[in-house]
Amino acid sequence: MIILGIESSCDDTSAAVLEDGRILSVVTHTQNEHVEFGGIIPEIASRAHLKYISEIIKKALKDSNKTLQDIDAVGVTHGPGLVGPLLVGVNTAKGISYSLGVPIIPVNHIEAHILANYIEHDNELKTPFVVLVVSGGHTELIYVKEIGHYELIGKTRDDAAGECIDKVSKMMGLGFPGGRIIDELAAKGDNDFHRFPRAMSDTLDFSFSGLKTSVKVFLEKHDQEFLKKNINNIAASFLDAVTDSLSKKLLKAAKVYKCDTILLAGGVSANTMLRKKLDRAVKPKKMKLFYPSPKYCTDNAAMVAITAYKKTQMSSINSLNVMDMEAVPFLRLSE
Numbered sequence: 504m505i506i507l508g509i510e511s512s513c514d515d516t517s518a519a520v521l522e523d524g525r526i527l528s529v530v531t532h533t534q535n536e537h538v539e540f541g542g543i544i545p546e547i548a549s550r551a552h553l554k555y556i557s558e559i560i561k562k563a564l565k566d567s568n569k570t571l572q573d574i575d576a577v578g579v580t581h582g583p584g585l586v587g588p589l590l591v592g593v594n595t596a597k598g599i600s601y602s603l604g605v606p607i608i609p610v611n612h613i614e615a616h617i618l619a620n621y622i623e624h625d626n627e628l629k630t631p632f633v634v635l636v637v638s639g640g641h642t643e644l645i646y647v648k649e650i651g652h653y654e655l656i657g658k659t660r661d662d663a664a665g666e667c668i669d670k671v672s673k674m675m676g677l678g679f680p681g682g683r684i685i686d687e688l689a690a691k692g693d694n695d696f697h698r699f700p701r702a703m704s705d706t707l708d709f710s711f712s713g714l715k716t717s718v719k720v721f722l723e724k725h726d727q728e729f730l731k732k733n734i735n736n737i738a739a740s741f742l743d744a745v746t747d748s749l750s751k752k753l754l755k756a757a758k759v760y761k762c763d764t765i766l767l768a769g770g771v772s773a774n775t776m777l778r779k780k781l782d783r784a785v786k787p788k789k790m791k792l793f794y795p796s797p798k799y800c801t802d803n804a805a806m807v808a809i810t811a812y813k814k815t816q817m818s819s820i821n822s823l824n825v826m827d828m829e830a831v832p833f834l835r836l837s838e
């Protein structure tokens with residue numbers, strides 16, 4: 504079975520081709536139109552998706568040595584995300600599905616981040632597991648009894664970790680999005696330079712807004728020369744606080760839910776310090792830790808294609824009336 508995956512929920516326009524569970528190609532265009540604003544502008548994102556989506560799909564097909572006529576089904580992110588960007592992907596998928604007479608498989612973006620782990624670990628990865636979804640808009644702990652059954656067991660009460668990292672990056676004058684930049688600076692810095700706060704240590708919920716304020720106060724207290732000299736150390740100390748909260752709560756959740764398999768998913772799971780801390784923690788415990796390659800952590804259509812494929816394996820895809828498919832900006836995981 505050959506599936507075309509399409510992702511357009513935020514600022515990445517992406518298409519992928521999958522054959523029988525194996526990714527043949529993935530092409531992603533990350534919009535740089537938002538850099539000057541320091542955040543995503545929904546209307547600009549929608550227009551950029553519209554501009555790039557056809558070329559991206561054509562390139563994904565070309566790279567996989569397939570044509571549109573080879574496609575057996577189209578998988579598309581229909582939520583959660585920004586309504587304008589979602590509509591571009593959904594309507595493109597509808598057009599392809601209708602013209603080819605093939606089924607359309609609606610995919611939940613967060614489920615796709617989780618199942619991205621199956622792209623490279625299909626043989627070893629077994630349910631049940633606890634997954635930490637940590638991205639630009641989400642920081643959630645989810646107990647997965649089996650694929651399709653998701654129990655939310657912890658979440659952020661304010662900012663998502665990625666949102667906090669991006670805002671701190673902006674405060675430090677490092678640019679947007681800040682995740683990769685702060686990751687690279689932190690690798691050259693000292694985690695113990697300054698102790699930033701770790702919030703809500705007793706629960707499986709997270710909070711990052713206090714940490715964000717704490718960095719702001721720290722930056723305001725020191726002069727430019729000091730900050731410039733210690734930029735790597737500040738990045739390392741800040742990320743140490745973020746990754747301490749994330750890793751400790753994931754391990755705690757695994758203990759509470761008696762799972763020896765844990766997963767990372769979403770853009771922030773590409774973070775080097777987070778991966779290292781968890782790699783180190785699971786080693787003596789005989790636990791299994793999985794995370795996707797960095798290119799499958801941030802938004803991409805390969806994760807959409809694999810999720811659509813898993814859905815076809817679990818139940819026969821009823822030929823959904825393509826006209827019934829809608830973009831659902833606040834789609835929840837269990838829906």
Ligand SMILES: Nc1ncnc2c1ncn2[C@@H]1O[C@H](COP(=O)(O)OP(=O)(O)OP(=O)(O)O)[C@@H](O)[C@H]1O
Pocket residue numbers: 513583584612616637638639640641664665666668669680681682683686769770771772773774775800801802
């Ligand atoms: N190496 C890294 N270290 C830390 N954060 C990172 C890294 N790479 C990317 N990020 C962060 O990941 C986030 C983007 O992830 P992703 O594309 O999954 O989010 P999103 O799609 O915008 O949000 P959501 O999936 O919640 O809708 C950004 O906040 C970015 O700064």
Ligand SMILES: [Mg+2]
Pocket residue numbers: 612616638639769770801802
């Ligand atoms: Mg995402």
